Amino acid sequence: MSKEPKLSFKQQQLIVRENAIVDATNNLLAKKGFDLMTMDEVAAEVGIAKASLYKHFPSKEALAAAAMIRLLENALAFVRGMETNLAPIDQLKSVLQWALEIRLRGGLPTLPTENTSLREALLNNTRYISRLMDLNELMGELIERARADGKIRKDLPTEVVLFTIYARSCDPTLDYLHSNEQYSGDQIIAFLLSTCFDGLS
Amino acid sequence: MSKEPKLSFKQQQLIVRENAIVDATNNLLAKKGFDLMTMDEVAAEVGIAKASLYKHFPSKEALAAAAMIRLLENALAFVRGMETNLAPIDQLKSVLQWALEIRLRGGLPTLPTENTSLREALLNNTRYISRLMDLNELMGELIERARADGKIRKDLPTEVVLFTIYARSCDPTLDYLHSNEQYSGDQIIAFLLSTCFDGLS
């Protein structure tokens, strides 16, 4: 019986350590992207030896996948925790705003649109795919409800709207405007939300 | 006097060869991005030895810069060659459509938003910067004229509109929809143009 707390404590230590590793990975992924991020940098940021990383994660791809999965789980938690009395269109805007705020703080990795080793690893990662499908479903429902309210154009297929919102969360416009130092973070996010849902015209 | 044609012929050969190199670079940049593109691949696609590449371009960055400069010059030629009787807003849409069509054919490199060695090389490349400023100026004039026509929202600063249009030319939504095989290229471009200027709502 007295063994249980000790084991749990060790496991907690492990979880804390691995969380720190994933934190560092997340930041580096957001700052440099998968290809330019090196395992040396991750190890240095965590403060452990590079070889120790490989005791926790078998490869660079697996490490990045863990970061992406945690991001998706955070997104799912946010979507599920939103005020249900908010109009669907406002919930959609709220999700995009949440993602953009994280990105402004340097915490949102850029997705791998191209054929890199990471993309393949993610497609073979059932946990990642499962979370992604869950998120797609939740967002798809919101989009269809917003369309029923007349708040989303009826001539756009749901998946076009979905992908467009996803793409806005990694919109390079944010980087351009941010590096200009001319607008505040809130202003930049307002611009992006506005151009996404209302257009330029 | 008889020397002139010979020299010109040799120079023409050189230009043709370097054009082939830049073509290959352009395709690989569009397909894999700067970091994942290797000089071996470029050499293989051109059909020459890697060492020969370095007789034409001193570094990988210089090679990529040449591709980006040619792209900018093509863009400038397109903008300057547009029908002047077309309304400014339609000229803007036409430019974005032109870029998206190139991208669908796999010929538009993704810009380096992050701090890679390419970005630094481009910022120190006066030819590149000069072309970029020319394009920004032409596009900025179009945007302001379109705004005067009431076709662009007056609450958006010109540079926000400009960056947003640039960003749409590399929108990952195009890749998502294209890999789905569910829509034709023209449909995808129509979706992107429409969501860019008219929004989702």
Next chain:
DNA sequence: GTCTATACCATGATAGAC
């Protein structure tokens, strides 16, 4: 499980013959 040290490989860049 953490460390130091290292194997192994990909890649950017170069040397030197022709």
Next chain:
DNA sequence: GTCTATCATGGTATAGAC
């Protein structure tokens, strides 16, 4: 200017001691 062959670097991954 093109080639073959090679160097130098840096990065993923691993071995083996503690």
